[in-house]
Amino acid sequence: MELDAKILKEILEIIAPFVPAGQQVSEGTDMVADLGLDSLKVMKIVENVEDSFDISIPLNILPEVRTVGDFVMQIQKITGEG
Amino acid sequence: MTMTIFDKFQQLAAARQQLEQHASDFFNVVVEEIISGTEAIVNGRRMILAGSNNYLGLSFNADCIEAACQAAREEGTGTTGSRMANGTFSGHVALEKELAEYFNRRGTIVFSTGYIANLAMLSTLVGPGEVILLDADCHASIYDGCRLGGAEVIRFRHNDAADLEKRLGRLEQRNTNVLVVAEGLYSMLGDRAPLADIVAVKQKYGAYLMVDEAHSLGVLGENGRGLAEEAGVEEGVDFVVGTFSKSLGAIGGFCVSNHPELNLVRYASRPYVFTASSSPSIIASTRKALQILSTQSQLRQRLWDNANLLYSTLQELGLALGPEVSPIIAARFEDMQEVFAFWSGLLQRGVYVNLVLPPATPDGRCLLRCSVSAGHTPEQMETICRAFKEAIG
Numbered sequence: 001m002e003l004d005a006k007i008l009k010e011i012l013e014i015i016a017p018f019v020p021a022g023q024q025v026s027e028g029t030d031m032v033a034d035l036g037l038d039s040l041k042v043m044k045i046v047e048n049v050e051d052s053f054d055i056s057i058p059l060n061i062l063p064e065v066r067t068v069g070d071f072v073m074q075i076q077k078i079t080g081e082g
Numbered sequence: 083m084t085m086t087i088f089d090k091f092q093q094l095a096a097a098r099q100q101l102e103q104h105a106s107d108f109f110n111v112v113v114e115e116i117i118s119g120t121e122a123i124v125n126g127r128r129m130i131l132a133g134s135n136n137y138l139g140l141s142f143n144a145d146c147i148e149a150a151c152q153a154a155r156e157e158g159t160g161t162t163g164s165r166m167a168n169g170t171f172s173g174h175v176a177l178e179k180e181l182a183e184y185f186n187r188r189g190t191i192v193f194s195t196g197y198i199a200n201l202a203m204l205s206t207l208v209g210p211g212e213v214i215l216l217d218a219d220c221h222a223s224i225y226d227g228c229r230l231g232g233a234e235v236i237r238f239r240h241n242d243a244a245d246l247e248k249r250l251g252r253l254e255q256r257n258t259n260v261l262v263v264a265e266g267l268y269s270m271l272g273d274r275a276p277l278a279d280i281v282a283v284k285q286k287y288g289a290y291l292m293v294d295e296a297h298s299l300g301v302l303g304e305n306g307r308g309l310a311e312e313a314g315v316e317e318g319v320d321f322v323v324g325t326f327s328k329s330l331g332a333i334g335g336f337c338v339s340n341h342p343e344l345n346l347v348r349y350a351s352r353p354y355v356f357t358a359s360s361s362p363s364i365i366a367s368t369r370k371a372l373q374i375l376s377t378q379s380q381l382r383q384r385l386w387d388n389a390n391l392l393y394s395t396l397q398e399l400g401l402a403l404g405p406e407v408s409p410i411i412a413a414r415f416e417d418m419q420e421v422f423a424f425w426s427g428l429l430q431r432g433v434y435v436n437l438v439l440p441p442a443t444p445d446g447r448c449l450l451r452c453s454v455s456a457g458h459t460p461e462q463m464e465t466i467c468r469a470f471k472e473a474i475g
């Protein structure tokens with residue numbers, strides 16, 4: 001599945017406030033190793049993404065998410081399921 | 083360099099070292115001698131315990147102790163077996179019957195701990211293809227039970243019935259079973275769930291509801307049955323889980339329900355089948371404590387008098403408290419050094435409270451989590467309040 005550029009852009013905007021100043025973020029950025037996001041910040045991002053896309057994100061998918069691109073891919077799957 | 087299985091703990095080791103620099107006592111709290119349900123010798127100092135969950139002070143009740151001693155003498159120190167094998171004694175069956183009667187429910191399962199009760203019920207009731215909607219601030223045992231069962235797990239915002247409804251609405255087309263999970267009193271800030279609203283929403287969408295009354299059993303409701311009783315919505319709660327390790331002063335867990343199928347959960351639940359059952363002494367003291375809890379409402383009154391006193395005292399001191407009065411009274415701090423200094427100051431004045439640090443706290447802030455007991459005497463309450471006044475400076 002190709003990454004949806006529009007979803008990626010929206011996710012990057014949601015993540016931006018949680019990113020250390022000056023840090024560049026792209027689809028290949030590791031959300032924990034590169035951005036140092038702890039579990040509380042990850043859950044806050046998840047809530048913001050849920051509101052923005054009007055979806056519920058199951059906790060079960062989080063172990064599959066390492067990079068921003070992985071996260072986008074999971075959102076695409078959920079929104080695709082309708 | 084060769085990797086070892088311990089490398090992943092290096093981050094923890096560094097965090098621990100940093101914490102030790104601020105509060106050397108933090109990792110060295112040992113109760114050397116327990117004097118009563120509310121007092122102990124900790125690190126050589128006599129302390130009032132103001133952080134335990136001994137809400138009714140029953141851990142040192144003479145009748146409970148006598149019941150435990152007698153059971154140990156007559157039935158031995160342990161069952162040495164699972165409930166499914168040789169570990170169901172007549173006491174386990176009697177306690178299940180007494181809990182069902184107390185809660186006015188059709189059935190009960192008794193588990194070896196409260197943690198196991200949640201692990202067992204959540205991992206068994208709901209499985210692959212089904213959905214659990216849990217309050218974001220639920221206890222770790224609820225999260226772990228969800229993970230073990232393989233259901234889809236979705237959080238709703240803490241105490242937000244509107245957010246829960248939105249999520250139930252999103253699931254409507256899926257036509258699957260949904261179990262909603264909330265707690266009576268949340269263990270960190272002592273706030274209640276908006277249970278009447280949650281029940282209304284779950285009924286509208288045909289979901290099931292489980293409420294963990296671990297901290298509210300013996301604390302809320304006219305008969306002490308918890309938040310569901312206090313809110314007048316017991317009929318709308320499908321499953322109540324709880325623990326013996328707080329108001330009942332022992333250790334163990336339970337689930338009560340009117341669904342006759344509850345009894346089948348036993349046979350399917352790995353945390354029930356593959357662990358040893360509670361010792362006879364624990365069952366005996368719990369049975370006695372349940373009798374006391376259900377008949378001596380004056381204990382609940384004392385508990386609430388103490389809760390109101392400490393909450394109003396800390397509020398007057400300007401501390402940032404949880405949103406409502408309950409026997410769990412938590413002061414929030416932004417700064418780790420400040421909370422360590424405060425906690426140490428209380429220790430020096432002979433008062434032990436729980437110091438809780440992120441990520442175990444709801445919003446990433448540090449907490450001084452106090453809890454009061456019906457067993458705290460007026461003099462002890464005065465000492466606790468004075469210690470706070472002095473520690474704040």
